[in-house]
Amino acid sequence: ILERRDQMNHQKIQTEFHKKIKEAFEVFDHESNNTVDVREVGTIIRSLGCCPSEGELHDLIAEVEEEEPTGYIRFEKFLPVMTEVLLERRYRPIPEDILLRAFEVLDPAKRGFLSKDELIKYMTEEGEPFSQEEMEEMLSAAIDPESNSILYKDYITMMVIDEN
Amino acid sequence: MNTPNLEDMGCGTSSATKDKKSEKALKAALVIQNWYRGYRARLKTRQRYALTIFQSIEYADEQGQLQLSNFFSFMLENYTHVQEKEPGLVTRLFGSSIQDKDRQDYLELIEIPDSYCGPRLQFPLTFTDIDLLIEAFKQQQILHAYYVLEVLFETKKVLQQMPNFTHTNTSPSKEITICGDLHGKLDDLFLIFYKNGLPSVTNPYVFNGDFVDRGKNSMEILMILFVSFLVYPNDLHLNRGNHEDFMMNMRYGFTKEILHKYKLHGKKILQILEEVYTWLPIGTIIDNEVLVIHGGISESTDLNLLHRIERNKMRSVLMPPIPMDGDRAEKKNKLGTTTVAQGSRTSGSFSEQLTKQEWEQVIDILWSDPRGKRGCYPNTNRGGGCYFGPDITSKILNKYQLKILVRSHECKPEGYEICHDGKVITVFSASNYYEEGSNRGAYIRMSSGTTPRFFQYQITKATCFRPLYQRVNAIESSAIRMLKERMISRKTDLIRAFQLQDRNKSGKLSMGQWAFSMENVLGLNLPWRSLSSHLVTTDKDGNIDYMSGFQDVHIQKPVKEVQSTLIETVYRYRSDLQIIFNIIDSDHSGLISMEEFRSMWKLFKSHYSVHIDDSQFDELAERMDLNKDGSIDFNEFLKAFYVVHKFDQLNKSDTKLA
Numbered sequence: 001i002l003e004r005r006d007q008m009n010h011q012k013i014q015t016e017f018h019k020k021i022k023e024a025f026e027v028f029d030h031e032s033n034n035t036v037d038v039r040e041v042g043t044i045i046r047s048l049g050c051c052p053s054e055g056e057l058h059d060l061i062a063e064v065e066e067e068e069p070t071g072y073i074r075f076e077k078f079l080p081v082m083t084e085v086l087l088e089r090r091y092r093p094i095p096e097d098i099l100l101r102a103f104e105v106l107d108p109a110k111r112g113f114l115s116k117d118e119l120i121k122y123m124t125e126e127g128e129p130f131s132q133e134e135m136e137e138m139l140s141a142a143i144d145p146e147s148n149s150i151l152y153k154d155y156i157t158m159m160v161i162d163e164n
Numbered sequence: 165m166n167t168p169n170l171e172d173m174g175c176g177t178s179s180a181t182k183d184k185k186s187e188k189a190l191k192a193a194l195v196i197q198n199w200y201r202g203y204r205a206r207l208k209t210r211q212r213y214a215l216t217i218f219q220s221i222e223y224a225d226e227q228g229q230l231q232l233s234n235f236f237s238f239m240l241e242n243y244t245h246v247q248e249k250e251p252g253l254v255t256r257l258f259g260s261s262i263q264d265k266d267r268q269d270y271l272e273l274i275e276i277p278d279s280y281c282g283p284r285l286q287f288p289l290t291f292t293d294i295d296l297l298i299e300a301f302k303q304q305q306i307l308h309a310y311y312v313l314e315v316l317f318e319t320k321k322v323l324q325q326m327p328n329f330t331h332t333n334t335s336p337s338k339e340i341t342i343c344g345d346l347h348g349k350l351d352d353l354f355l356i357f358y359k360n361g362l363p364s365v366t367n368p369y370v371f372n373g374d375f376v377d378r379g380k381n382s383m384e385i386l387m388i389l390f391v392s393f394l395v396y397p398n399d400l401h402l403n404r405g406n407h408e409d410f411m412m413n414m415r416y417g418f419t420k421e422i423l424h425k426y427k428l429h430g431k432k433i434l435q436i437l438e439e440v441y442t443w444l445p446i447g448t449i450i451d452n453e454v455l456v457i458h459g460g461i462s463e464s465t466d467l468n469l470l471h472r473i474e475r476n477k478m479r480s481v482l483m484p485p486i487p488m489d490g491d492r493a494e495k496k497n498k499l500g501t502t503t504v505a506q507g508s509r510t511s512g513s514f515s516e517q518l519t520k521q522e523w524e525q526v527i528d529i530l531w532s533d534p535r536g537k538r539g540c541y542p543n544t545n546r547g548g549g550c551y552f553g554p555d556i557t558s559k560i561l562n563k564y565q566l567k568i569l570v571r572s573h574e575c576k577p578e579g580y581e582i583c584h585d586g587k588v589i590t591v592f593s594a595s596n597y598y599e600e601g602s603n604r605g606a607y608i609r610m611s612s613g614t615t616p617r618f619f620q621y622q623i624t625k626a627t628c629f630r631p632l633y634q635r636v637n638a639i640e641s642s643a644i645r646m647l648k649e650r651m652i653s654r655k656t657d658l659i660r661a662f663q664l665q666d667r668n669k670s671g672k673l674s675m676g677q678w679a680f681s682m683e684n685v686l687g688l689n690l691p692w693r694s695l696s697s698h699l700v701t702t703d704k705d706g707n708i709d710y711m712s713g714f715q716d717v718h719i720q721k722p723v724k725e726v727q728s729t730l731i732e733t734v735y736r737y738r739s740d741l742q743i744i745f746n747i748i749d750s751d752h753s754g755l756i757s758m759e760e761f762r763s764m765w766k767l768f769k770s771h772y773s774v775h776i777d778d779s780q781f782d783e784l785a786e787r788m789d790l791n792k793d794g795s796i797d798f799n800e801f802l803k804a805f806y807v808v809h810k811f812d813q814l815n816k817s818d819t820k821l822a
Contacts, residue, residue: 016675023691027212031583033536046205047694053198094199105192127193130200138200141631159203162633 017086018079024048025075034075038065041073045082050091054128060085096160103152113149204632211601211636213691214643215577218598220545220688221646225739227547227687232740233482235771270432271317274310285311287318289394294362297391301350301384309429312387316436319390322397323443328475329467330401330448332368334611342370342456342608344572344580344591345405348379348418351623352594352605353388359619360607363392363400370448372572372591373405373458373530377416379594383425390440404444405458406530406548406573410437411480414746415739423752431752442476446529451612453567460532460571460588461560462550463540466525473522481527481548482743485517533574534588554584561587568616570608579606579620595622599642601635644698648717649807650686651699653736655714656729657685662710672707720808730780735805737772744768745798755795761785 024044028036036044041064042057052060064077085091106122107114114122116139123130123138130138141159142150276284283300285293285307297307334340341360346353363369371389376382393400406412413419422437423430447457447470455467518526531549538553557569569588575597581590595605603622610616651658661681665673673681678700679692696702701712719735721728734741744764748756756764765781768774785796 019676019679020693023693024209027209027216027691030581031534031536035536042201043205043208046202047209051198051202053194054201093202094195098195099199102192102195105188106196122189122193123197126190127197130197134200134204137204137632141633159633162637163203163206 014083014087017083020048021079021082021086022075025078029075035072036075036078038069038071038073041078045085045091048082048086049093050085051093052091056091096156099156100153103156107152112153113144113147113151115149116143119150207632207636209694210640212577213694214636214639215575215598215602217643217647217688217690217695218602219575220690221650222598223545224687227545228740232743233484233547235740235744235768271310271313274313274429276308276310280308282306282308283311284308285314285391287314289318289391291362291364291395294388294392294395297384297388298354298357301381301388302354306425307384307387309426309433312383312426312433313429313436315387315390315394316433316440318394320436320440320443322394323440323445324476326397326443326445328446328471328473330445331452332398332401332448333451334368336611336613338366338368339609339611339614340368340370340450342372342570342591342610344372344593344606345374345575345597346371346379346385347374347407347594347597348376348382348385348421349594349597349623350379350381350384352621353385355605355621355623356593356607359621360609363396365396365399368396368399368401370401370403370450370456372448372456372570373403373444374407374572375402375405376418377407377413378597380417380421382418382421401448402444403447403456403458404441404530406481408441408444409480409482410434410441411482411743411747413437414743419746423754434752438479439476442479446470446475446526449566450610452565453612454570454610455561455564455566455568456570457529458571459530459549459573460528460534461552461556461569462528462532463552463556463559464525465528465560467564469522470525470529473518473526475526477516477518478523478526481531485520485523531573534571534583534590536583554587557584557587575603576606577603579604580608580618589616591618599639600625601630602639640698644695647690647695647699648713650688651682651713652717652719652807653732654685655732658682658713659711661685666710671709671711672703673710674707675702678708678710717807720804720806727776727780730776730784731805733774733776734784734802735807737768738802738805741768741798742802745802749798754797754799756798758785758794758796761796761798 024047025034025036028040028044030036038061041061042052045052045057045060060081061073063081064073066072066074066077103114104110106118119139119142120135124135142152142155144151144154282305283296285296300307332340341356343356361367369392375385375389379385389400389402393402407416407418410419419434422433426433447455449455517523528549531543531546532552533543533546533549534557535551535553537551538555540553540556541551543549543551561567561569567587569584570591571588572591572593574590574592575594576590576592579592579595582588583590589608591606591608592603593605593607596602604620605622606618606620608616608618658681661684662673662678663669665677665681675693675696678696682692683689696708699713701709703709719728719731721731745756746752748760748764762778762782762785766778769776769778769781785801
């Protein structure tokens with residue numbers, strides 16, 4: 001009996017996931033023909049609360065693309081893959097404290113801030129480098145105009161508040 | 165045995181520790197980048213949602229017009245009754261046009277005071293007049309009504325000589341620029357002229373409709389475009405848009421703008437404008453290859469027919485041709501004789517109208533939207549025109565040996581969009597259309613044999629560009645406000661729908677149930693699950709407290725004792741009522757008689773199936789003390805119904821009421 005209840009619960013959860021995924025997909029489906037531009041798939045996946053790295057995203061896209069890539073992703077292919085991702089709780093977002101520690105690693109002298117040049121260097125040269133647009137956007141919000149540096153603790157707090 | 169530790173051996177910062185350090189830095193950078201990309205994606209999505217809200221509401225409003233249009237047809241069908249109650253009302257709707265000799269008489273009566281320091285135009289117009297206007301409008305001057313009328317009279321005269329479709333050619337050295345909707349946003353027009361140069365013989369333009377409504381400088385845009393047209397009639401091409409329609413103007417703000425800026429002569433300006441609109445060409449064809457029209461096409465679009473029709477008989481989307489049948493012929497004849505137009509051919513009945521088929525062809529051109537789905541379907545969102553698929557585009561373009569369709573009519577985040585395999589281009593030139601930061605504007609430059617080039621721009625008020633999250637916050641809160649106002653205007657219906665599903669009267673519904681009701685009642689196709697956090701409170705089991713959606717908004721009650729349902733109804737239909745009142749108020753005084761007010765309400769009530777006692781309405785009107793000498797100032801009446809948001813510092817009235 002427990003198994004039956006679990007099964008029904010699972011069904012319910014899956015249905016809700018399906019609806020959530022459909023909603024997120026539709027917003028980017030400009031021509032209302034159940035396809036989205038492949039360049040927007042990353043945004044859709046992230047809007048559903050997942051945080052894949054660029055590499056992981058690349059792999060996901062490969063899973064949902066057509067055999068002969070058309071530049072468009074169809075909903076029929078996207079739905080099952082994305083449902084699995086949500087059910088398995090893959091690509092969980094970064095908790096606030098881990099994020100803070102990451103900034104602290106880049107600031108070994110524990111000054112409490114990163115200079116603009118330091119941030120640019122790390123973000124555009126290390127890891128999965130930012131594009132120019134991404135870098136500019138991050139700077140526009142992160143830079144404290146008076147010190148011309150990034151007071152990372154304040155920045156994180158501000159972003160977290162904004163999201164909630 | 166201990167493995168030697170490099171640091172213990174006093175080697176200082178060896179390559180091993182360096183690697184460890186840079187590995188740590190790499191990991192840290194990855195964490196930050198990952199987090200930021202997720203955050204940025206969620207910002208972009210919120211921006212998209214806001215745009216979707218704006219757009220859905222905009223189209224739902226347009227759809228409301230269909231009902232209004234049916235209402236007018238209903239009035240006409242019940243003509244005899246209406247005529248008794250509203251003598252002349254129907255005649256006013258299908259009123260006669262002005263004779264040309266009116267022009268001289270009227271203009272002679274207008275005096276321009278010496279104190280007028282606005283721009284003075286010299287007829288015949290030259291390019292210096294274009295410069296003059298632009299400079300004056302940059303300083304926020306207002307063009308005197310005398311000149312406005314002269315420009316309108318002249319424009320009508322020249323437009324009358326032009327065919328339904330303008331045919332023009334380009335060459336490698338003479339590109340043409342195509343601009344989309346401007347909607348009264350003067351700064352965008354200035355920006356286009358600044359970036360792309362003023363119109364001239366070597367710099368031709370096509371303006372693809374919707375010059376007016378919504379923005380606050382529709383008159384100035386119109387004057388610049390018309391004056392430029394008069395100076396360069398063969399190089400500045402104007403297409404009619406769905407907003408070049410006197411009834412649309414009543415609802416979407418241009419009529420108000422004119423009556424506000426031109427208190428003395430506004431009425432006359434509106435009269436002439438109505439006609440000028442009908443003489444605007446339906447479209448432009450470039451190099452026999454590119455069709456430029458405002459909205460789109462349908463599967464039955466017949467360009468040959470459209471070339472032939474008498475386009476000036478298309479007065480308004482809200483005035484479809486009245487069906488003619490045997491028994492009505494006599495009554496119609498009566499009406500026909502009272503509406504004699506200039507030089508009319510008295511064939512008896514309704515030579516004033518297009519045939520139903522012709523009228524629908526024009527509506528399709530002005531109102532249709534392209535979609536990815538194949539085939540042709542009624543455009544239910546807007547209530548007029550259709551949705552046309554890529555197969556329709558191919559069919560129609562091939563039929564007339566055309567290559568590309570350039571159209572406008574829909575706001576696009578990047579200012580332009582290409583679809584249907586490159587065959588359809590949408591160009592939209594009003595940046596920040598819904599809200600500051602909502603979208604870019606664009607224009608196209610093209611010449612035969614070359615690929616079209618797109619130019620984008622966005623007007624920013626602030627000297628420094630605000631960070632993305634601030635811009636997104638701004639348009640998101642604006643969109644949510646509008647949505648909440650929508651909800652409150654349908655509060656009774658929504659509650660009824662919720663309660664139907666709430667079997668055990670718990671006050672709660674599942675997400676699915678709530679989303680279903682919201683979509684059904686409001687008729688808006690929106691991502692309700694994602695938006696729910698902004699609109700209602702959810703408990704820890706994921707269930708929604710549906711009444712919480714109405715908590716921080718309410719409609720200001722102009723009078724305490726009146727029932728909420730009446731208030732809600734007037735608020736909900738205020739745009740329609742505005743149009744109706746404006747039509748009754750034929751001398752544009754802002755006043756209508758109490759009798760007219762009452763009988764219009766009765767007709768409205770029965771057609772829209774509104775179940776409210778007449779006595780309630782009378783009481784409302786009386787208690788609002790708007791009864792001045794037996795007339796009602798209807799603008800004041802409608803303004804008194806506005807939504808109050810609990811968390812507003814100041815009492816803000818409806819942000820988007822045109």
